[in-house]
Each structure stands twice: as C-alpha cells, then as structure tokens.
Amino acid sequence: MNFTSHDINNILGSPIDDKLLKNSKISELYIDSRKINNGPSSIFVALTGNKTDGHLFVSDAYGRGVRNFIVEKKPVEPLDDANIYLVTDAVYALQEVAKIHREKYNPEVIAITGSNGKTTVKEWLAQCLSEKYNVIKSPGSYNSQIGVALSLLMIKPEHEIAIIEAGISKANEMDRLETLIQPKIGVMTNLGDAHQGGFQNEVRKLEEKAKLFKNCKQLVWPSELELPQNINKQTEIIERFKQEEVSELLPERVKGHIHLENLLTTITVINLFEFTRPEIKQCISTLPQIPMRMNIRDGINGCMIIDDSYTFDLQALQLAIHQLFEHKNYKKKTIILSDFDEQNVSVDQYNNLSSQLNQLDLHKLILVGEDLLKKLSLDDNIKIDSYIDIKDFIQRSILSGFQDEAILIKGARRFSLERISRILTARKNNTVIEINLEALRNNIAFYRKSIDPSCGLMAVVKASAYGTGSKQLINIYEQEPIDCIAVAILDEAIEMRKLGLKKPILVFNPPTDFELIEQNDIEIELSNFSYLKSLIHYKKHHSNFSPKIHLKLDTGMHRLGFMESELDELLHLIKESGLKVHALFSHLVAGEESDHDSFTKNQLQVFDLMYDKICNYLVVKPKRHILNTGGSLRFSEYQYDYVRLGLGMYGIDPSGHFQTELEKVHSFKSRVIQIKEVPKGSTIGYGNDFTIQENKKIAIVGIGYADGLPRILSNGKFSFAFGPERLPIIGNVCMDLTMVDISHVPEIEEGDELVVFDHEHSIENMAKAAETIPYEILTRVAPRVKRLYIQ
Secondary structure, three states, X not given: OOEEHHHHHHHHOOOHHHOOOOOOEEOEEEOOHHHOOOHHHEEEEOOEOOOOEHHHHHXXXXXXXXXXXXXXXXXXXXXXXXXXXXXXXXXXXXXHHHHHHHHHOOOEEEEEEOOOOHHHHHHHHHHHHOOOOOEEEOOOOOOOHHHHHHHHOOOOOOOOEXXXXXXXXXXXXXXXXXXXXXXXXXXXXXXXXXXHHHOOOHHHHHHHHHHHHOOOOEEEEOOOOOOOOOOOOOOEEEEOOOHHHOHHHOOOOOOHHHHHHHHHHHHHHHOOOOOOHHHHHXXXXXXXOOXXXXXXXXXXXXXXXXXXXXXXXXXXXXXXXXXXXXXXXXXXXXXXXXXXXXOOOOHHHHHHHHHHHHOOOOOEEEEEOOHHHHHOOOOOOOOEEEEOOHHHHHHHOOHHHOOOEEEEEEOOHHHOOHHHHHHHEOOOOOOEEEEEHHHHHHHHHHHHHHOOOOOEEEEEOHHHHHOOOOHHHHHHHHHOOOOEEEEOOHHHHHHHHHOOOOOOEEEOOOOOOHHHHHHOOOEEEEOOHHHHHHHHHHHHHOOOOOOOEEEEEOOOOOOOOEOHHHHHHHHHHHHHHOOOEEEEEOOOOOOOOHHHHHHHHHHHHXXXXXXXXXXXXXOOOOEEEXXXXXXXOOOHHHOOOEEEEOHHHHOOOOOOOOHHHOOOOEEEEEEEEEEEEEOOOOEOOHHHOOEOOOOEEEEEEOOOOOOXXXXXXXXXXXXXXXXXXXEEEEOOOOOOOEEEEOOOOOOOOOOOEEEEEOOOOOHHHHXXXXXXXXXXXXXXXXXXXXXXXXX
C-alpha cells in the first residue's frame, strides 16, 4: 500500500472541518488497533459490526501513533494533528481505497468463488503458480466484503498474479466484490448448501455467485453445473478437467470426491499458465494433504500448538502472530519459523520481519533453514535456536525443553514443518473432534445481534463446554460479546480463573468451600435451605463475605429451586443474614417445543409473580434470567437481564426455528485401522448376534463407546460418512473399535478418515438414532479424544 493523506483526501473527500492537518505517507491500513505496529505510517478504519464498534478503539490507535482515521462518527475526544475522514459507510470507504490500490497495480487476477473448496483451491493454486510467478493470495479465508478489500491492499508492484477468494451469504453482495476484484480469470469450485437461507433457491444463488465473472476473459467451470443465464457471452468457458483426462497427473491416493474436485480445478487453472504436463504433475505431487487452515492442538508438556505450517508469507505471519498473542493464559510464547519459499525476498521485507519480531515478548524463537538467521537483524534479548533443516531439528531438539507455552509453527512448504507439529502434539488416539472457532464466533454474533442490546449473554459452558474443551476457548469468552460465564461445578470455575478469565463466573452447583468461592470471586446459585444455612453460618464468622447470589426459583421443572410456598421463610432468612441477592432465575422445561408453549407461558407467569413478590421484600431490585437457547428467541419479551446461551453457541438450535442461521461447530471423525474380506455366514463383533448373509468387505474404525460412540448404535442403527457414501455399523460397537460395511465403496483404504458427524452430517440424526439428545452426544465425547481447534 502506497498512499498519502492527500491521496485519501482525493478518494474520500476532505477530512473533518475541510482541513488536512498533515500530509503523511500511508503504507499500512488497520481495522484492529491491537495489530498496529507502525502507527505514523498507518490509517485506522473504525468499522461497526455485530461484535464490536471500532470507534471505541480510535483513541487506542491514536496512542499507537496513528494520525489518519476513517470513521462514521466524529471522535468524542479531540485528536490533535490527526486527519479524520468522516464517512457514512466505513466498509464502502475501505473498499474504495482498496479499489484504487488494486487499479494502481495491475497483476493477472484470478477470482475464486463457490460454496466449498474456495480456500483449498486458492492455496493450491498459489503454491503451484509460485513456481514460475510472483504470486499474492488472500490470507486465510479473507473472502467477505471486508476481507476482499484487505486482500487487495496487500498487492505490491512485484506481484504478477493475485488470487482472490470471494464469498457471499446473501443476494446483492457479489456486484460490489466484482467491482473491487475486476478478475480476468474466474474459478467456480462447486455449489453446495452453505448460506442457502440467504437466497430464494439454488438457481438464484448460482446467478449471484456468477456475477463475479461478468467481465472475465476465461472462466473455469465444473461441467456438472449448468451455466446461469447471466454469464457473459464473450467469456471463454473452460470446463473443469474430468478425471480420465488427467489421470496420469493425479497422485496415487485421492481422498474422496471433494479432494478430487479440488485437484481437477487446480490442474485446469494451472494449465492456462504455460505449465507442461510434467510440471503440473510435479506441482500436484507436492500439494499438502493437511488441512489448509490454522489448527490449534493440545501439545506435549502442557503446551498449545498453533499449526500454520503449510505456507509462509509476511501477511499471513502477521495474522498468525496476532493469534498467538491472543492466548494470554500462556505466559510463554514461542515461534518456530522456516526460511521463505521465494528466493527473491527483498532486504526491506527482512527488515520489516526483524522489526516485527523485535517488538514481541517472546520466550524463544526457533529458526529452521539458513537464510533467516543470516538476514534478520534481531535484538540480543531474543533467545534464538537455529536448525539447518527438519532433520536437524528432530536430531538435536530436546522435547522436554517445551513446557507450558503457546507455540506458533509457521513455515514454507518445502521445510515440512508439519512434522514438528506432529512431534509436539500430545499423543492421543485415532479419533478427533474438530472445533471450528470461526463458526463459534459467528453463532455468538448471531445471538448477540438477535437479542435485545440491553440483555446480557450468559454463556453456559458446563461439562467442559459441552465436550468442546474450555482451556482453548478462554480467549473467545474474553473477546466475544459475552457478559457472564456459567459452569456446573466450582473446579471448572477455578480452572478458568487460573487460565486468566476475568469475566463474571456463575457456578450452578456450588459446594460449601466458601473460602475458595471468595478467593476466586465466584457467583453462586442458591436453590435450597440446607445450602442457605451453611452460607449463613459461614457469613457469621466472615462478615466481609458477600457473594453474588443467583436465587433459583422452581416454576415447574421440579428439580432444584425454591417453590412459591417457601418464599416467606426464604426471604426472612435472607433478610436476617444480611445476604444480598444479585439475581433471580429459573429454568424452562420445554422452551424450545411449541407443543408445550402453554406450559412454558405458565412458567413465565409464575416466575414474574415470584419475582414481583421478592422485589417487594428486597431493598435492591435483583437481576433476572429464565430463557435458555431454546426459548431465547421464541419468547423474546422475557429476555430480561440475561439469556443463557448453551447449545446454540455450537450451532445447534433445539427449537429448530433458527438452524439455518447457525453454523455447526463440531466435526467428529475417526480413521480406518484395518480392512478385511469376511465370508458369507460369518458373525461380526461381540455376542455372535450379527451374521452377514453375503461376502462383505469391512473396515475396522478406531472409535468405540469409550470415545463417546453410543453402543445403542450397533447393528445398522447408524452409519459413518465417507464423502457422499454412508457406511453402516455392523456388529456391536466395542469399547475402542467399531466395524462398518464398506462393500459398496471399494476405494476406501486403511488410514482414511470417516465422519461420525459434522456440518453436513447432522448430530441431531445421530442423537435420534441413539434415542437421546445432542447435549448427551457432545458431553459424552471422551477426554481421550483429540480436540483440534480450527481457526
């Protein structure tokens, strides 16, 4: 980016008061004040979104040296010697700056869209085309209205090809992205169900995506998709290669039809850029088989691994470092870097990287390769370990030296740093549950947007966040618009405090360890007289003890809580003791089920009556909350002071009314350990109660009821997924293993990954087959199952 304040003035109009205070050089643009590392040469754009308001951080950006701002609201505090560009739409202003920048540097632009596979194809194309060209690509999944603009701003004069990913979730979004990107080559991956709720039908969704290609010279298109009517007649349509046309270029193993489609799309595009068939085959053979996203894993010796090892460029590194330092519960931060892939890295780029690293509070910096150590100018206080290559690291590194630290692994593909990730990852079994952190954030944002602004969000994360794992989610609880955390037991609350959580924590089933409750500033549920008397007894001897009490009322669940008939005695004891009631709450029996709405409305009326009675007795009016995920949006008039958000955060709406607005967070998977042919008449598994009636090919999968796969799913009651194929369970589910019928899917091999449930294969269907509910399925996923956090 190469602008001046005067250039921004020409693009957006004059600053506030028509006065350009300082004509400074602008080389960086930021929308997050925490990432600013060169304030005097930066411009800050204050964006207003569902999660936060960038105007709250203008003063922070000013304190970091920024003197150019794009805002929608005039700053409250005067910012001396700063240029303030007041606009009606900050996103549009950001896009206008990006558009001018893109037109200033005019590389060959490839634009990719589709429902799935966009990011994978983009990463693979970038890797292959970098063999011959200087390539820039969208970092991560920067494909939104904001992400595309930020991607375009990364283009520099030396870039020959720009690969830009574009994604939309509703109608009338693509026109603007096409104007920004102005692609000459278009790539359509496929059309799936993602964001279907934002369009009238599949035809309209396809037409909307195709708007990206209206001025393309060439368009790579999947042959199975019908071309929409709005495709430019002058555009050359290039059908994606079929498997038989390029069979000699494909690797020996192709893992399912989605993997194949992405490979065929990549080959088709590379073929447009003067690559010979042998060169294409060589490129394809080196493509990573690992997930093309930042992964967060449990590491050895209490470490956390942030694995971003598949590619290395300065823009992506900056994003990864920001992710590393978001994990404030790890005091020690380590970065493992390899040399760059490109050989034409400029002196300025090395200097920029040196400056960035010198500003970090690192425990250790580990360099793999020979260039970085020679060309970086690092401060003496940075502890540096260096290795020639991955073999040198494996031979000389001491694993016990990694202890209780957050470790970022970022490197060029040729250095195979994913091997370091595997070495440092805690050893568990073949079964994994992936947690999509971006989907989790989006779900929280949906509820925050849908709930009254005056109502707080209480995130219920008991049972280790419904089996998701709490430790890695602390940063999300702190950063997202969540006002309070609720857990079941005190141990969970204390662990969160140790990990650095500062927000209020409510314990639903608190013990009488009042000293620990006081030390850790824990809010507690009070639901029975026995606990109340213990609390009163402790307070008599500790007069300063004044916990925030959430008084639970029984309005019809008949589980825990005080009945209406007990209120007089309860209020008398509370008044005598001097205890303060912070909130009143109750629990709906069936808030998600419309068949029981009359019962629910009666509960809500009882709650209001009990609340009014208690308020007449208390000096200070307490807060109140009764709605959980299922009832939060169905009974919005009762949102009160908090809504308790549980399963909805993970993309599961118990009511079913808002499921299309949510994204599934969990993917439960396991691998094939062995394949065998079994003759007709054989029995499968324990009990001799499943006999096959014909010759079968079966796979033994490394998951059992000890991992959280219910035994009731035995003998055909449930099937795993392999691409579009369903593989029924045969025989009884064992403790550690399960057998499935793969007779109809001959391409499955040992080591292949099978899906138990994910965003495409519903956990609700699994729960129904197991005669239970999704809550139980998630909370029964065993601790021994590896949690993999996808950023």
